[in-house]
Amino acid sequence: GDSVTQMEGPVTLSEEAFLTINCTYTATGYPSLFWYVQYPGEGLQLLLKATKADDKGSNKGFEATYRKETTSFHLEKGSVQVSDSAVYFCALTGSGNTGKLIFGQGTTLQVKP
Amino acid sequence: ETGVTQTPRHLVMGMTNKKSLKCEQHLGHNAMYWYKQSAKKPLELMFVYSLEERVENNSVPSRFSPECPNSSHLFLHLHTLQPEDSALYLCASSHDSLTDTQYFGPGTRLTVL
Secondary structure, three states: OOEEEEOOOOEEEEOOOOEEEOEEEEOOOOOOEEEEEEOOOOOEEEEEEEOOOOOEEEEOOEEEEOEOOOOEOOEEEOOOOHHHOEEEEEEEEOOOOOOOEEEOOOEEEEEEO | OOOEEEEOOEEEEOOOOEEEEEEEEOOOOOEEEEEEEOOOOOOEEEEEEEOOEEEEEOOOOOOEEEEEEEOOEEEEEEEOOOHHHOEEEEEEEEOOOOOOOOEEOOOEEEEEO
């Protein structure tokens, strides 16, 4: 079945460091891919998305490119801030027209000043 | 109010209680979802409603009973829960139940004693 695998956390970085959070997927068909972010005590917020191969999603300095050949959707940011500390979830739309989102287990990012 | 709202934000209940979680979306969407987020587990889709009809029931125990009276409101009725049902319950909505982006509420933190 469809699945998403994220790198295990926590990821701890200093402010202004470069961030990569790896995400790979297994899916039938051509899913849409998403990154969601969850700040402490809050629900999930959509960070960015890509709907087809080679699309690049971007928002708030974060980027991810839909790589069909490597089945990956890695999240990157050139210079992280303390305010980026959160849990990041990679997700894809499951097969079938039911709107099912399949999530990875989440990666905790801690940014220290 | 804008976006997706959930009430209550926190709920503590005994195993013999009956309670309900409420979700309301102000986005004009036609599809609504319930997810369960437990510690150290990926988000689990519980139910999907499209145009007030249930289109997905992800093998959820009958002690969880959803209700969608109209496209703006979604309820999750709870009865005779178990301590392992303690989790963050997230509601989401999307324009339709195909591949559209889902927008999440802040969640209800449920503790079952």
